[in-house]
Amino acid sequence: MRKEALSKGTIYVLLSLGAILMLLPFVWMISTSLKAPNEVMAMPPVWIPSEWQFENYSSASEAAPFGTYFFNSIIVTVLTTIGELLTTILAAYAFSRINFHGKGVVFAVLLGTMMVPGEMLLIPNFVTVSNLGWIDSYEGLVIPWIASIFSIFLLRQYFFSVPQELSYAAKVDGCSDFKFLWYVMVPLAKPALITIALLKIIGSWNAFLWPLIVTNSQELRTLPVGLSAFTTEAGIKYELLMAASTMVILPMLLLFFVMQKYVISGVARSGLKG
Missing domain, CATH: 1.10.3720.10 (MetI-like)
Incomplete structure (x- = not known):
C-alpha cells in the first residue's frame, strides 16, 4: 500500500512539473504584455510588472x-x-x-x-x-x-x-x-x-x-x-x-x-x- 502511494505521488509530482513547464511560456507572455518597455528586457527577468500597463492591449489593436x-x-x-x-x-x-x-x-x-x-x-x-x-x-x-x-x-x-x-x-x-x-x-x-x-x-x-x-x-x-x-x-x-x-x-x-x-x-x- 505504501509503495503504491509513493508511486502515485511520484507520478503526480512529475505531471505537476510538466504542467508548470508547459504553462511558463503562457505566463511569461501575459506578464510581458502588461509590462512597461523598460521592464521587458530587464535582467534579472521581471515576472510581475511594477505597474500594470493595460493600455498595451489598446495600443496593440x-x-x-x-x-x-x-x-x-x-x-x-x-x-x-x-x-x-x-x-x-x-x-x-x-x-x-x-x-x-x-x-x-x-x-x-x-x-x-x-x-x-x-x-x-x-x-x-x-x-x-x-x-x-x-x-x-x-x-x-x-x-x-x-x-x-x-x-x-x-x-x-x-x-x-x-x-x-x-x-x-x-x-x-x-x-x-x-x-x-x-x-x-x-x-x-x-x-x-x-x-x-x-x-x-x-x-x-x-x-x-x-x-x-x-x-x-x-x-x-x-x-x-x-x-x-x-x-x-x-x-x-x-x-x-x-x-x-x-x-x-x-x-x-x-x-x-x-x-x-x-x-x-x-x-x-x-x-x-x-
Missing part, C-alpha cells in the same frame, strides 16, 4: 488593422473546417464501409503521405495555386487545406467501431449508403467529428507560413501574419507583440477548454493511443 485580420482568420478557419469535415466524412466512409478494388493499396499510399514533411509541399502547392491564379485570394488560403489524411484515418477508425449489423439492418429497410452515412454514421460519430473540427480550427487559426507566402495585401492577411507588424527595422516592441499574441491565442484556449472532453472521447473511441 491600433498598431495594425486587426479587425481585418480577425475577419480573415474567421473566414479561413470556418471554410477550411467545413471543407475538411465534408471530405473526411465521405472518404472515411468509403474506406471503412465500401468495398472497391485496390482500397487497401490506395489507403496505404495516402497514409504514406503523412510521412512527408509539410514544408516539402509548400513549393508544389504554391506553384499550383499560382498557376490557378489564386495568389492573394481566399481560394488560395482555403482550398489547399480542405482535406487531411490524419482526419480521414481518425474517422475511419471510429467508423470501424460502429457495428456492421446497423448497416445490414438499414439496407434491409431500403436505406441507401448515402442516407445511412448522414442519418446513422454521422450522428454516431459526433465525438470524433468534434475532435476533427476542433483540431482543424486550432490549426487554421494559428497557421502562419502558408498565409504569409500566399497573400500580398493586408486585406487578406490573417492574425498570425498580422503579428509581424510589431517587428520593424527599429526593433521589436515585445510588450505590444505579447499583448497582440494574447488576444490571438485566447479564443483558441477558451474553445479547447470548453471542448476538451469531446477530444478525449473522440480519440479514445477511434482506437488511437499515446
Whole structure:
C-alpha cells in the first residue's frame, strides 16, 4: 500500500512539473504584455510588472488593422473546417464501409503521405495555386487545406467501431449508403467529428507560413501574419507583440477548454493511443 502511494505521488509530482513547464511560456507572455518597455528586457527577468500597463492591449489593436485580420482568420478557419469535415466524412466512409478494388493499396499510399514533411509541399502547392491564379485570394488560403489524411484515418477508425449489423439492418429497410452515412454514421460519430473540427480550427487559426507566402495585401492577411507588424527595422516592441499574441491565442484556449472532453472521447473511441 505504501509503495503504491509513493508511486502515485511520484507520478503526480512529475505531471505537476510538466504542467508548470508547459504553462511558463503562457505566463511569461501575459506578464510581458502588461509590462512597461523598460521592464521587458530587464535582467534579472521581471515576472510581475511594477505597474500594470493595460493600455498595451489598446495600443496593440491600433498598431495594425486587426479587425481585418480577425475577419480573415474567421473566414479561413470556418471554410477550411467545413471543407475538411465534408471530405473526411465521405472518404472515411468509403474506406471503412465500401468495398472497391485496390482500397487497401490506395489507403496505404495516402497514409504514406503523412510521412512527408509539410514544408516539402509548400513549393508544389504554391506553384499550383499560382498557376490557378489564386495568389492573394481566399481560394488560395482555403482550398489547399480542405482535406487531411490524419482526419480521414481518425474517422475511419471510429467508423470501424460502429457495428456492421446497423448497416445490414438499414439496407434491409431500403436505406441507401448515402442516407445511412448522414442519418446513422454521422450522428454516431459526433465525438470524433468534434475532435476533427476542433483540431482543424486550432490549426487554421494559428497557421502562419502558408498565409504569409500566399497573400500580398493586408486585406487578406490573417492574425498570425498580422503579428509581424510589431517587428520593424527599429526593433521589436515585445510588450505590444505579447499583448497582440494574447488576444490571438485566447479564443483558441477558451474553445479547447470548453471542448476538451469531446477530444478525449473522440480519440479514445477511434482506437488511437499515446
